[in-house]
Amino acid sequence: MLREWLASDAAGEAVEILRTQFPLALWETVYVTLLATVFAAAIGLPLGVLLVTGEKNGVLPLPSWLMKMINTLINLLRSVPFLILMILVFPLTRLIVGTVVGTTASVVPLVIAAFPFVARLAEGSLREVDPNVIEMAQSMGASPFAIITRVMIPESVPSLISNFTIAVTTVLGYSAMSGIIGGGGLGKIAINYGYYRYKYLVMFFAVLLLILLVQLFQTVGTRLAARADKRLKHQKE
Amino acid sequence: MIELKNLSKTFRVNGGTIEALRAVNLTIPDGDIFGIIGMSGAGKSTLVRCINLLERPTSGSVTLDGVALEMLSDKELRAVRRKMTMIFQGFHLLMQRTCLKNVCLPLRLAGVKKTVAEKRGLEFLELVGLRDKANAYPAQLSGGQRQRVAIARALATEPKVLLCDEATSALDPTTTASILELIRDVNRRLGITVVMITHQMSVVESVCRHVAILDQGRVAEQGEVGEVFSRPRSEAARRLVFPEGSADAPVAAREGERFIRVVFNGARATGTPLIARMAVREGIEANIAYASTRSIGERMFGAMLLGIEGGQPVVDRAIAFLTQMPDVLAQEVNVHAS
Numbered sequence: 001m002l003r004e005w006l007a008s009d010a011a012g013e014a015v016e017i018l019r020t021q022f023p024l025a026l027w028e029t030v031y032v033t034l035l036a037t038v039f040a041a042a043i044g045l046p047l048g049v050l051l052v053t054g055e056k057n058g059v060l061p062l063p064s065w066l067m068k069m070i071n072t073l074i075n076l077l078r079s080v081p082f083l084i085l086m087i088l089v090f091p092l093t094r095l096i097v098g099t100v101v102g103t104t105a106s107v108v109p110l111v112i113a114a115f116p117f118v119a120r121l122a123e124g125s126l127r128e129v130d131p132n133v134i135e136m137a138q139s140m141g142a143s144p145f146a147i148i149t150r151v152m153i154p155e156s157v158p159s160l161i162s163n164f165t166i167a168v169t170t171v172l173g174y175s176a177m178s179g180i181i182g183g184g185g186l187g188k189i190a191i192n193y194g195y196y197r198y199k200y201l202v203m204f205f206a207v208l209l210l211i212l213l214v215q216l217f218q219t220v221g222t223r224l225a226a227r228a229d230k231r232l233k234h235q236k237e
Numbered sequence: 238m239i240e241l242k243n244l245s246k247t248f249r250v251n252g253g254t255i256e257a258l259r260a261v262n263l264t265i266p267d268g269d270i271f272g273i274i275g276m277s278g279a280g281k282s283t284l285v286r287c288i289n290l291l292e293r294p295t296s297g298s299v300t301l302d303g304v305a306l307e308m309l310s311d312k313e314l315r316a317v318r319r320k321m322t323m324i325f326q327g328f329h330l331l332m333q334r335t336c337l338k339n340v341c342l343p344l345r346l347a348g349v350k351k352t353v354a355e356k357r358g359l360e361f362l363e364l365v366g367l368r369d370k371a372n373a374y375p376a377q378l379s380g381g382q383r384q385r386v387a388i389a390r391a392l393a394t395e396p397k398v399l400l401c402d403e404a405t406s407a408l409d410p411t412t413t414a415s416i417l418e419l420i421r422d423v424n425r426r427l428g429i430t431v432v433m434i435t436h437q438m439s440v441v442e443s444v445c446r447h448v449a450i451l452d453q454g455r456v457a458e459q460g461e462v463g464e465v466f467s468r469p470r471s472e473a474a475r476r477l478v479f480p481e482g483s484a485d486a487p488v489a490a491r492e493g494e495r496f497i498r499v500v501f502n503g504a505r506a507t508g509t510p511l512i513a514r515m516a517v518r519e520g521i522e523a524n525i526a527y528a529s530t531r532s533i534g535e536r537m538f539g540a541m542l543l544g545i546e547g548g549q550p551v552v553d554r555a556i557a558f559l560t561q562m563p564d565v566l567a568q569e570v571n572v573h574a575s
Contacts, residue, residue, distance in 0.1 A: 136329035139291055140343040140394070141318035150342065155333050230374040231332045 014201040021189055026209060028103050029185035033172045036107050040114035040171065041164060047074070047115070048122025049148055059134060059152075060144040074116040082113050082174050086181050106175065106183025114171050121163035125156040158229035165221025169214050176210060186210050239265040239288060239398065239430070244297035246283050246454075257283040259454040260297070265447075267397075270424050270431040272445035272462065274438065274477060280454040281434045285402050288432065289321050290314060301398070319347055322391035326403035328383040330375040330390075336362065337371040340390045347394055361389040365419060381412035388419060398430045399423065405440055417444050438477055439529070442466065442500065443538035450474045463566035466540060467498040478540070491544070494524070495552050496570050497559070499541040501530055504564035506537040511562065521545060521555050542570070 050070060054062035080088065086109040090100045093108040129152050137151045153160070176187025186206045194203020226232075246258040257280045265271045275281050286292040288299055290306050299306045306317060322343070330339050337358050344354035362368045365385040375383055384404060391399055401420065405413040421444050424431050433445055441448050441462060448466075449459035452473030458465055469475045478498075515521050523543040530539030545555055552569055559567040 130329070132325065132327055132329045133331065135291060136323070136325065137342075137346075139289055139318060139323040139400075140346060140391075141315035142346050143315060146346050150346065151331065155331055157333060229333070231376050 010199070010201055014199065014205065017189070017193060017199075017202050018205055022186075022205070022209070025184065025186050025189050025206070026213075028183075029172070029175055029187070029210075029213065032103060032107055032110065032175045032178070032183065032185055033168060036110035036114055036175065037118075037164070037168050037171050039107070039111040040118045040167065043111070043115040044118025044167075045122045045160075047119035048126060049152070051119060051123040052126040052152070053144065053148060059138070059147045074119055077112065077116040078120070080113075082109070082177055083180070085109055085113050086178060101182035103184035106178035106181065109181075110171055110174055110178065113174055114167060117170060118164070118167050121167060122160065125159035125163050126152050128159050129155045158225045158231075161221060161225040161228055165218060165225070168217050168221070172210065172213060172217065186213075238267050238302060239263075239432070240298075240300045241284075241288070242298045242300070244284075244287055244294050244299065246280075246287060246292060247295045256454055258287065258294070261451075261454070261456055263449055263456060263459065265430060265432060267430055268424070268428050269447055270421070270433060270445045272433045272435060272441035272448040273451055274435055274441050274448060275451035275473070276436060276476075279451040281436070281451055282402055284451065285323075285400050285432065285434045288400060289318055289323060319343065319394040320396045321398040321400065322394060322396040323400040323402065324384065324387045324391050324404045326406045328375075328380075328387045328407075330383055330386060332375055335372050335374055336367065336378070336386045336389075339375065339386055340393050343390060343394045357393060358389075361393050362386070364392070364423075365389045379412075380408050381416060384408065384412075384416050385419065388416075388423070392423065392427070392429075395427075396429060398432065401431060401433045401435075403434055403436070406435065406437065413440070414443075420444060438466075439539060442540060443503065450477065463500045463502055467500050467566050467568040468570060491546070494544045494546050496526065497523075497543045497545060497552065497555055497567050498570045499543060499559055500566040501537040501539050501541075502564045502566060503536040503538060504562055505535050506562060506565065508535075509562070511559070511565075512543070515555065515558050519554055519558050521547070521551060521558070523555070536564075 047070065050062065051067075052058060053060040054067050054070075056064070077085075086106075089109045089112050092112070093100045093105050096108055097105045099105050133155065134147060134151060137147045142151065175183065175185055176190065179185060179188030179191045182188070186209055190203045190206035193199040194206065241261050241263040244258055244261040245256070248255045248257055261284060273281055273284060283292055287294045290299065294307065301317060301321065304317075306314065309317065331342065334342070337355060340358040340361055341351075341354040344357060345351065349357070359368060359371060362371055365388055367382060367385050367389070370378060370382065370386070375386065378386065399420070404420075405416050408416060417440065420431055420433075423429055431444075433440060435441060445462050447460065448462045450457045450465065450471065450473050452471070457471040457473035458469070465474060466478055469478045512523050512525065515523060523545055525541060526544045527542035528539070530537055530541065543555070545552060556567045556569070559565055
């Protein structure tokens, strides 16, 4: 029965598409996801640091209007649905990439959507650092910058790795959506063949690959976080 | 020398105010081990944090060797803090760094090169007896070992003052004794002034030369440890010396019985049957009304309350006999019969 089914037109076509289109799509998805996450982290991590240190009792208090502004901006960006956000940032995308369609162009809205998310995740990680340890650093004459770079960030590395893994998988999901505005990748194949042309088998394969990618990223991330954490006892040196 | 002048700290909490410190005046001489003792909530932790300005005092002044710390810029204050380091009840080590990296942290913060810092770090780990744990992570160490690493870290910048905030309160008695021995050693060998915040009488008795008793944000009493503990004048001091709430009547005094408080301030008295010898040689029979002593190495620390029947000459003879021994203090105390 399986052989019969595989010999059918639909299956043959799907396998053909799988062979010719999927390697590139897979690469595009991974490339867009990782590139967008790197940029989002580059903006989001410093912002997350500010969210923690800029508070009234933080190590580097900032004016409260500035903190309110940063918080509002992050909440605002976080509340716009990604589909709408993609369209809203067209002018910015054109400014940076020169065009609004295509794989590279889809990185811009992904970064805009992901960096506020990363900022909140980084904020959460940094808040886990024991305030007593920060006080200890102050007691030995550490400057605010040194507290951030030598105490807060190194102490929260395992948590930051876990949270960046969450960010990667979320961006992966968003990147699939960017198929709608012509961003390449598995999402484009799923939409173009599965949704527009009713080739559900192709859509199924695309989704299956996305699931496998999420599994892969999550497993790697969890392992890295566990290995980085030196709080676990009985570790081999 | 550390001088606290009229130091007050008021916290604003939910519209109300809490006076944590009220006009505290203290002078801590160089090279001293100075105890600050008090019950929970007496303001001890706030006081020690005001000394290095982790808490800004609401009013009053903190001077270190004549320099008023509250007048310094942030940068200058950071330089002072390298010379006035601190250890804590909870150790507060960086859990993601090795012991050596922890000890090197203050040196790296001071701009010392990595190779130089690691060499110095190893020396200080050696000093606290943990050189072999240089590459271990704090999670792999016991509480006592963690505090030793914290002490090595606090000493790394060669400070003049070591502030100890309940440094032994999380440790068992044996470990406490060894940490106190280390602190005493550091004080003696490196000449570092030590300020010990604690709620444990035994800690003050075993290492401190001077003590201030803090009660509800005020200094109730201060002076030499033997003096304060053998003749507590304030209510707060009596509560500490005679715990269990029996400040005025620690024992049911018999008619005509008088009390002598004996303080062992590191006396080499272990193996010496002091009380029995007093009975044999002086013919004075002492009734031990209260005793809390422990020996660290060959040294004895703690206090005893001896009940003696007889007149003034007997009491005087007993005191003279007891104080023959070095590092033993004895004084008559007034114990009001209930």
